[in-house]
Amino acid sequence: MLKKLSYTILFALTLSSCSDTLDDINKNPNATETPLAPYLLTGTLKQGADLYWGDANNFNSTLLFVQHWAKIQYTEPDRYDVSNTSFTALWDKGYSTLITDLNTILKFPDAQANSNYKGIALTLRSWTFLLLTDAYGNIPYKEAGQKVTPAYNTQKEVYTGLLEDLKQAQSLLNPANGSVTGDLAYKGDILKWKKLVNSLRLRIALRISDKEPVLAKQAAIDATSDAGGLISSNSETFQFVYTSSPQQNPASAWFETRDDFRISKTMVDQLYALSDPRLPVFAQLPSDASVGKYVGGANGLSNSDANSQGFAKTSKPGTYFLTSASPAVIASYSETLFNLAEAAARGYISGDAEQYYKNAITASLNQFGITNAATISTYLDQASVKYDASNYAKSIGTQKWIAFFGQGLDAFTEWRRLDYPVLTAGPATVLDGKLPSRLFYPGTEQSLNGVSYQAAVADQGKDLLTTKLWFDAK
Template identity: 85%
Template sequence: MLKKLSYITLFALTLSSCSDTLDDINKNPNATETPLPPYLLTGTLKQGADLYWGSENNFNSSLLFVQHWAKIQYTEPDRFDVSNTSFTSLWNTGYATLITDLNTILNFSDAEANPNYKGIALTLRSWTFLLLTDAYGSIPYKEAGQKVTPAYNTQKEVYTGLLEDLKQAQSLLNTASGTVTGDLVYKGDISKWKKLVNSLRLRIALKISDKEPALAKQAAIDATTDAAGVFSSNNDTFKFTYISSPQQNPASAWFETRDDFRISKTLVDKLTELSDPRLPVYAQLPSDASVGKYVGGGNGLSNSDANSQGFAKTSKPGTYFLTSASPAVIVSYSEVLFNLSEAVARGYIAGDAEQLYNSAITASLNQFGITNTATIAAYLNQASVKYDATNYAKSIGTQKWIAFYGQGLDAFAEWRRLDYPVLTAGPASVLEGKIPSRFFYPGTEQSLNGKSYQAAVSIQGKDLLTTKLWFDAK
């Protein structure tokens, strides 16, 4: 009996030893079993910048819709000949990567992540939801990350919810609440994050201004009277700065192997008309030196008509945007000044709308390296540039469209909201002369979350590119 017990004990010890050994073997020495806030923050900033500036959501869709870029071959996206598989990355990466990782930070204990990490995470999550609702309309918001088949919230519910989320983020952010590492944008400067929060609150205030003017006014007041302030210089601009390959700007990576985009003729013609000093920054001269001037590509052309414009006779986007270290600007000082100007024009806050408008244009010019005071003054003094108080939407909308060059998702959102400049669909486009008003929902939503999808569509309208969203429906 004693001998039998000894064998049992030895066998048990052997199993225990094998189990421990297998556990050790199955550990990834290069991975952390507990995700740390700095790594999650770094990853979110990089992946968010790639998502915002990458091909699917930017230069192969929204930059075409607003006629900043045009396709010179493979013109289907420029003709809006796309399907519900064309806009999946914003949705999939937004939810499965960005929001999931940011929720992980928010769910950490205070010992694992101090309040500043959580305030930053809530700010970035709000920005992600804002991109999603601006593009698609109704989206999973309150139940996102909580249920396998989350219900959709209306765009109004999302915007108003985000105002509350950003208010909470502002209360979490405090210079006395601990240091932050892994922040590749603001290097842990909490005062700049607090300015970003207020700048996003101001952006949302204007998003809801045509539908909920009383709430919009209060949100604008709250954002601009908060002690932290909004952006006050180009140094506050929220941007991700890339380095060399493979951590390079997505447009730079694209043009290393492909040549299917040109700057849009619509934009080149407008910049030429205005003698805009940003034209040499936004565009390159055609490689055929005999052309001798900037030539944009037409939008919405057939493949044959687009090709016939001549690869060597049309202008590629400027080298400023196609170098490895080109920054991904996400929220600019110029945008904030335009938003302040509009808030004054709408009577939400006190100030000088014209002066803020001029400052916004100046900030954009400075952002792109144009600092000569005489050049700036000459541009601002043109009759076609001067602020028109009788039609602030035209003045702000047109100049904001120019300043947003390269920021397709936000240029698309603001063009729909302000309705300027007036754009015309290309001759071979397939939407009966219309330009898209939204992105399609991914096809997987119909198969994997069909009940919620159908409920959302029944309220918002058919899942079409031409269905106007709540903030855009005049």
């Protein structure tokens, strides 16, 4: 018996020793035991840009909804013939990757991430939550990342919570609090991050303006009076600049192997009507040289009707958007100026709404390489472009829709909020002549977080593309 026990102990010790040896062999000597803040920041910026500028949330959905782009084949998304598996990328990656990694930075001890890393992380997390609530409505916010089945917060709660989060982010950001590396957007320039924070606060103030005007006014005042300032030039635009494959712009990668999108006829017709100098930037001439002009694709057509427009006789989106290094613009100088124009028009802040409006259009033209003063002046002086103080929503909404070209998620939100330009559903669309007002919740929410999902639907309305969200319910 003693001899048998000795063999057992010896075998156990040998197995333990073998296991320790295998553990040592399988360790990556180049890997860190804990994630580093700079790597998490870099990854978040890249993945966030891909999410915002890629196919699932942008050119294969929201850019179609706002009729910036159109499908010339595989037209189901352009006809709104989609399901609750169609819009999972924003939700899944937003929560499981972006918010998770940003929360990791926020939980780091100060020795591992100074307050500037945490201020940036809180800013990016706020931006991610903002995209989510703008798209879906009620979402997990306060319990996100805290519980396996988090409760949903109302859209009002999310917007007001984000205003507080951004106020905290502003207090964390200070150039004296240490340097930041891994920042591929602002290269560690904390003063630019402070401007972005205030610009996002102003964006949210206008999101809630039709529902909570008193709170919106105060938020606009807070954002515009903060010492950190606002985005004040195109050089301060918040964007991710891509390089070459495999770190290339996702639209560029798509067009390398596929040919199923065109610039929308709605956009081309509008730009022609305004003699808009951005048209050659937004569109390419058809490959059939005999056409000789820009021709957009109609939205909401059947596959056969879309095909019959002619692949060689219609215009692809401009090469400005389809090169490997094309930037993913996320918060532009032009948008900030449009937001100042609206805030002034609403009486929230002092200032000349018309001048802000002109400056916003000028900033957009400059952003797309149009800098000739005479060209800009001629454009602004047109009766169809001049600011209409009696209908600021039409003036700002139309020009903002143009300026947001390529930024589907935010173009979709602002079009719903301002109701301009007036868009018409295509002939083969499946929503009884209506355009989408939101995205479906992912189908997995019904099975994995059913109680919270059902509570959200009961509060917000049916989980349909046509259900209006809180900010949009006039």
